[in-house]
Amino acid sequence: MGFTKIWAMAGVLAAGLMLPPPASAQDTIKIGAIYPLSGNAASAGESAKAALEVALDIINNPHPELGNIPLAKTAGLPNLKGAKLDIVFADNQGSPAVGQSQALRLITQEKVAALTGAYQSGITQTASAIAEKYGIPFLSGESVAANLTERGFKWFFRTTPVASDIAKTYMAFLKDLKAGGQKVDSIAVVNENSDYGTSIAQVLDEAAKANGFNIDLHIPYSANTTDVQSQVLQLKDKKPDVVIFVSYTSDAILYMKAMKALDYKPAVLIGDDSGFSDAAFLKTVGSIAQGAINRSAWDIGKPGSVTYLINEMYKKKRGVDLDDTAGRAMQGFLTLADAINRAGSTEPAKIQAALRATDLKPDQLMMGYKGVKFDAKGNNELAAALLIQIQGDHYVAVWPKETAVAPLQLPYKGW
Amino acid sequence: MGLLRRFLWPAIWLLVLLAFPLVWDTPFQQRLGTLVLLYAIAASAWNIVGGYAGQVSVGHVVFFGCGAYGALATYTHLGLPPIAGLPLGVAASVAIAAVVGVPTLRLSGHYFSMATIAVAELVRLVVANTEFLGAAVGLSGPTVPRSVLDLSFTSSLPYYYLFLAVLAGTLALTWRMENSRMGYYLRAIKDSERAARSLGAAASRYKMRAYLLSAALTAVAGSMYAIMIGFIDPESGLGILISVKILIMAALGGTGTLFGPLVGAAILVPLEEISNNVFGGGGAGLTFVVYGAVIMLLARFQPGGLLELLGRLRARAAGRGARRAA
Numbered sequence: 001m002g003f004t005k006i007w008a009m010a011g012v013l014a015a016g017l018m019l020p021p022p023a024s025a026q027d028t029i030k031i032g033a034i035y036p037l038s039g040n041a042a043s044a045g046e047s048a049k050a051a052l053e054v055a056l057d058i059i060n061n062p063h064p065e066l067g068n069i070p071l072a073k074t075a076g077l078p079n080l081k082g083a084k085l086d087i088v089f090a091d092n093q094g095s096p097a098v099g100q101s102q103a104l105r106l107i108t109q110e111k112v113a114a115l116t117g118a119y120q121s122g123i124t125q126t127a128s129a130i131a132e133k134y135g136i137p138f139l140s141g142e143s144v145a146a147n148l149t150e151r152g153f154k155w156f157f158r159t160t161p162v163a164s165d166i167a168k169t170y171m172a173f174l175k176d177l178k179a180g181g182q183k184v185d186s187i188a189v190v191n192e193n194s195d196y197g198t199s200i201a202q203v204l205d206e207a208a209k210a211n212g213f214n215i216d217l218h219i220p221y222s223a224n225t226t227d228v229q230s231q232v233l234q235l236k237d238k239k240p241d242v243v244i245f246v247s248y249t250s251d252a253i254l255y256m257k258a259m260k261a262l263d264y265k266p267a268v269l270i271g272d273d274s275g276f277s278d279a280a281f282l283k284t285v286g287s288i289a290q291g292a293i294n295r296s297a298w299d300i301g302k303p304g305s306v307t308y309l310i311n312e313m314y315k316k317k318r319g320v321d322l323d324d325t326a327g328r329a330m331q332g333f334l335t336l337a338d339a340i341n342r343a344g345s346t347e348p349a350k351i352q353a354a355l356r357a358t359d360l361k362p363d364q365l366m367m368g369y370k371g372v373k374f375d376a377k378g379n380n381e382l383a384a385a386l387l388i389q390i391q392g393d394h395y396v397a398v399w400p401k402e403t404a405v406a407p408l409q410l411p412y413k414g415w
Numbered sequence: 416m417g418l419l420r421r422f423l424w425p426a427i428w429l430l431v432l433l434a435f436p437l438v439w440d441t442p443f444q445q446r447l448g449t450l451v452l453l454y455a456i457a458a459s460a461w462n463i464v465g466g467y468a469g470q471v472s473v474g475h476v477v478f479f480g481c482g483a484y485g486a487l488a489t490y491t492h493l494g495l496p497p498i499a500g501l502p503l504g505v506a507a508s509v510a511i512a513a514v515v516g517v518p519t520l521r522l523s524g525h526y527f528s529m530a531t532i533a534v535a536e537l538v539r540l541v542v543a544n545t546e547f548l549g550a551a552v553g554l555s556g557p558t559v560p561r562s563v564l565d566l567s568f569t570s571s572l573p574y575y576y577l578f579l580a581v582l583a584g585t586l587a588l589t590w591r592m593e594n595s596r597m598g599y600y601l602r603a604i605k606d607s608e609r610a611a612r613s614l615g616a617a618a619s620r621y622k623m624r625a626y627l628l629s630a631a632l633t634a635v636a637g638s639m640y641a642i643m644i645g646f647i648d649p650e651s652g653l654g655i656l657i658s659v660k661i662l663i664m665a666a667l668g669g670t671g672t673l674f675g676p677l678v679g680a681a682i683l684v685p686l687e688e689i690s691n692n693v694f695g696g697g698g699a700g701l702t703f704v705v706y707g708a709v710i711m712l713l714a715r716f717q718p719g720g721l722l723e724l725l726g727r728l729r730a731r732a733a734g735r736g737a738r739r740a741a
Contacts, residue, residue: 037695037696037697037700038695038700038702038703042700088696089695089696089697090691090692090695090696091691091695091696091702093691093695093702094650095651096644096646096647096648096651097450097640097644097651098688098691100644101443101446101450101688101691102691102692102695104442104443104446105443105692108441108442108443109441109443121552122552122553122646122648122650122651125555125646126644126645126646129558129645129646132558132559133558133569134569145552147552147555151555151558152559153558193543193544193551194543194551195551195552195553195648197551198550198551198552199551199552
């Protein structure tokens with residue numbers, strides 16, 4: 001067998017792959033999901049994928065135990081003669097260009113009715129631009145960058161709380177603490193210095209000024225760091241009343257370890273979702289981060305509750321508890337499915353109209369939002385976050401009072 | 416007969432390139448063809464200094480980033496069409512190349528490569544902390560075009576022909592350089608810089624010229640990227656992996672050859688995109704396994720690039736034909 005034969009085979013293979021896949025029967029409705037399934041953020045992407053698969057199970061099979069979650073009781077979409085949903089996953093490889101290519105492929109070749117994703121805000125930006133051009137609804141359950149909904153798009157929606165909602169939550173919490181007699185006069189923000197950390201830190205700054213709080217220490221750092229002792233020493237020296245970490249996973253773990261090594265404990269320690277929500281965080285440093293408060297919209301809840309059951313389904317797939325990010329992605333997908341069902345059609349314009357008319361109540365949600373209702377820009381005006389705290393070997397909801405499962409424990413205990 | 420032979424194949428290839436997006440006409444295939452041309456431009460630009468002059472720059476993403484940021488910063492801050500920022504990006508790119516080139520081009524071999532990596536990382540960190548350039552969040556282009564000058568199209572077809580024209584220009588420039596005195600000097604420098612110097616070739620000056628030309632053309636590729644994708648952030652515009660991708664494409668096709676980078680791009684871009692279509696959704700990172708395996712096989716069996724292999728096969732066929740005739 002010569003080289004020519006190998007090349008010829010390779011050529012045939014390549015030509016075969018170039019052909020669009022054959023059109024499939026219309027009894028299932030396809031939805032495209034673009035997530036980072038390789039690269040830096042692969043772990044988050046895999047979690048989102050598993051969460052969407054759980055959502056698919058909830059929609060396509062009868063789950064009467066899940067209360068008022070839309071489409072749980074029935075099999076498939078009742079308004080579309082019980083049609084089943086199918087998710088076509090695509091890997092964005094952490095690249096805005098690849099995310100865009102995949103959006104194009106999902107729309108033109110897979111003929112998806114709608115798109116969801118794409119985790120990294122930059123990729124959501126480029127992928128949703130393609131959806132906008134083709135007139136296909138794009139619902140992001142988890143991308144928070146402010147500019148996504150400032151582009152005047154007609155086909156873009158998102159269910160997640162955005163940076164300003166998050167800042168609102170923190171300010172309300174700090175006011176509650178102050179009213180309760182806790183000292184919150186000086187606040188430190190320790191943020192990783194890329195897209196996520198910088199934008200949250202900036203919004204926190206503005207919100208603090210508007211609410212009369214004083215952020216007097218800023219410590220930006222690189223999330224790839226392997227040593228954070230100097231940052232912790234800086235905190236130890238300034239002794240702020242409240243420390244807010246905006247961190248990814250490995251750096252959040254490093255901070256907890258360094259704080260134990262240097263014997264430093266602030267009175268109030270808050271971690272902003274992300275790294276603190278990662279299952280790996282709880283597993284490796286949960287025992288030395290007792291009392292750490294985390295922003296989240298997800299709470300597992302009491303055994304037997306709807307959220308508890310959903311978490312059990314997820315755990316069977318992924319082996320760990322559902323985290324906030326994957327939960328938000330899942331809530332986004334459930335919202336999209338509900339809209340398609342109400343549209344009673346896979347026509348993009350009808351789905352778009354149904355999305356605009358979305359009005360989900362808190363008891364229809366798995367996340368702790370006050371509901372889902374889109375404003376003119378496509379933001380969820382009822383998005384909200386709650387605060388959870390490490391007590392023992394898991395997080396429990398502690399604030400606001402209406403959703404709290406256990407009382408808030410202060411000061412921060414550590415180890 | 417000779418004339419026919421000389422122009423027949425180029426004419427056929429040109430026809431193939433012109434007709435490609437009309438024959439493979441699904442939106443994804445058209446985009447694929449467009450991306451091939453885009454990376455071919457970048458790889459051809461790298462080829463001038465990396466291939467012909469033998470100075471393996473791993474920091475070329477800096478110039479790519481200059482072009483991309485030039486285009487989108489012009490749009491963001493001045494409200495002009497992104498294409499208006501192209502000259503700005505090229506100018507910035509040439510300026511950086513001039514400043515960086517003086518000390519680094521004196522370094523030989525790996526030291527030059529290492530220095531270029533350092534510069535690239537430095538620029539990425541600076542941009543990631545520069546509010547004017549969107550810092551870590553990045554800059555975006557116009558999604559809804561205000562006029563045709565914004566070059567924001569739904570179809571990839573306009574981009575395809577635009578990039579084809581730019582590639583043709585790049586290759587024409589390269590071809591002229593290859594056949595001029597400079598081309599000969601560069602090849603001499605590549606083989607042995609010391610020998611070239613001793614024979615009177617102004618090595619530093621010609622290396623610098625190649626570096627500047629390469630930087631300018633890479634910036635053009637960067638602008639084209641930003642105009643088409645409509646978004647740039649430090650990772651996608653200045654990440655070291657983009658340099659590596661460009662370098663691998665040129666190496667795969669054959670460095671120091673006119674069409675090598677195009678051949679490399681024509682193989683690697685579809686390989687990457689299509690294997691992502693097929694395996695990406697599975698989520699095991701299989702795309703990169705396939706991609707890596709191809710590169711490894713190539714490095715092991717065909718380090719000179721595919722064009723060299725083709726040349727050898729042709730020579731062998733000619734030899735066989737000659738023997739049969741005898």
